[in-house]
Amino acid sequence: MITLRLLDGVGRQVALHDVDDENWRAVADVAPLDGQRRYVPALAARYLLLSLREGVWNSLAVCADDTVVGHVMWGRDEDGSYWIGGMLIDAAEQGKGVGRAAARTLMRWLADRTDCEVLRLSYHPDNTTAERLYTSLGFRPLPTVEDDEVVAELSAKAVGATAAD
Secondary structure (H helix, E strand, C coil): CEEEEEECCCCCEEEEEECCCCCHHHHHCCCCCHHHCCCCCCCCHHHHHHHHHHCCEEEEEEEECCEEEEEEEEEECCCCCEEEEEEEECHHHCCCCHHHHHHHHHHHHHHCCCCCCEEEEEECCCCHHHHHHHHHCCCEEEEEEECCEEEEEEEHHHHHHHHCC
């Protein structure tokens, strides 16, 4: 379990857990709001398959107290950067601060690695909700575009101040 003991907006502790035999079905069933399906898959199951089949991404269950409410994954690129990807919070759980707490928790956990110098992520340029969240966490867009998505970056050193907010 990965935790900073952060609470969501309704007082639940948000933590990241390995996807295992007990929770994988709940993670696979995580679904976004209908209007978000142009930015993310209809179910988190797609992200789980990416983690299993490609060997690049590592999936984590986002839990509020002991309930699975989302998915997030991380990976390390050939250039040494760490990436956050596949964050999907279930439609019924959105707007409660779960995504922010999950992102901050993963950011701190990755930035604490001795070989982590930079964190990156990407989002669709029309996804203003994701843009606002990631910008508020300190990520800054790069001139780089990957798969038609904006790539944003944050130095690992900067995570300490951001994650403590």
